[in-house]
Amino acid sequence: MKAEGVGIVSYGTYVPRYRITPDEIGRVWGVDGVAMGKNLNIHSKSVPSPDEDTITISTEALRVAMTRGGIDPRDIGAVYVGSESHPYAVKPTATIVAQAIGATPNLTAADFEFACKAGTAAIQVCMGLVASGMIKYGVAIGSDTSQGAPGDALEYSASAGGGAFILGKDPIIAKINATQSYTTDTPDFWRREGQRYPSHGGRFTGEPAYFRHVTECGKGIMASEGTTPADYQHVVFHQPNGKFPQRAGKLLGFNEDQMRYGMVTPWIGNTYSGAALIGLANVLDHAKPTERILVVGYGSGAGSDAFDLTVTDNITNFDRQTGTPVQQDLDHGMTINYSIYAKFRGKIRLSGE
């Protein structure tokens, strides 16, 4: 699928400050956390403060993008927020985010949900609206504060963070050459209405789910674009842990150099809808003009969205310092113990609750 002339006008990210290590989580549950971290290739994961949620993370990320791009809020025609941890079941995250950047009332807004790929789905919708001329700029956000059940394998990776991308035609820092999706009904991970924590199919989340969708979608977009892995300087995959994207990259024929900047989960954990977008943001933080980027997102349930991008000359003068560059979030954080983590994530119930 192509949307002529459409690309990324600006972007921003937000990752909460706090971090917890697999070692500390394992200590509480009587598990070898060091081995678990090594197995998942996760050194630490981000933890949101008690006053942070998908709405605050989305707003902070978008405010960075607005400032970096010098965007007039009145030019925003759509705000879509993809997440599986919207604070309200009914009442859109997107309306609060749009109000907080001063873009209301003359725009359309909605919340998206497709496990970890709701943010990339939002990018595709914005591409269509911009290409058709219905709007000047569209905002696509992927943001989450997801949780794993205490003691579950997911607890070692589920973290918080988000990325906001402003799509438009001019001036673009990266052109989106094409997008492609691969979607099936695959029950690898789910959360029933009203349930506090998600459930998953254990090993089933690998071969028939993540790997099949990511590799088929990646192969599909390269076939339609007539490219090979050697044509890309950077590749970004959805990264539920630090191991899956490494293996997906190898299966598709990419090397570690190409995956270097797109890998963020080992230091901040799996930010779900934010994961691929924060990886792409880190690539853009380091990218040079004419470089080509392949992004393949994944959402359980299941589907993949792939994007083929080319960085433009505008990246040279683009403000990549406002807010927090992704590398800074990978390098710094405030490490907390499991007790504080449990308090922050609402795992401790107060009397009367």
Add this chain to the structure above:
Amino acid sequence: MTVARFWRETLRRYNLGASKCPECQAVFFPPRSVCPNCSVHRKSLTKMEACQLSGRGEVYSYTTVHEAADGFEMQVPYVLALVKMAEGPMLTGQIVDVDPKDIREGLPVRATFRRLRADGDDGVIHYGYKFALENGAAAKK
């Protein structure tokens, strides 16, 4: 706080909406409809201009809260500060993501968007500004 009362305040809580006197250029937060500084108050009547604070300021004074207000129990001990904004107004707000022992007067801060409180498990969630240390210096390892 009722839903309607908070909703009426979203402009200033979300976006630091303020007002500016066209005569003496003083900025007010929350917004005022008349400038109290100008000798002839009426000169500013109907002429006050809506504006938005940049969100940047510095810690003027602070205290550490150990006995939390309702809804803040999970955050104690937390820092509550008077922040002198770059445009002039003084705001009261929480400083987030900081160890209380790392806070001091004069530190540069920026406004950040956070949850202020929630009306129970089934009520409205209120959002608005708090402050974080500029560049997060104290948060680095």
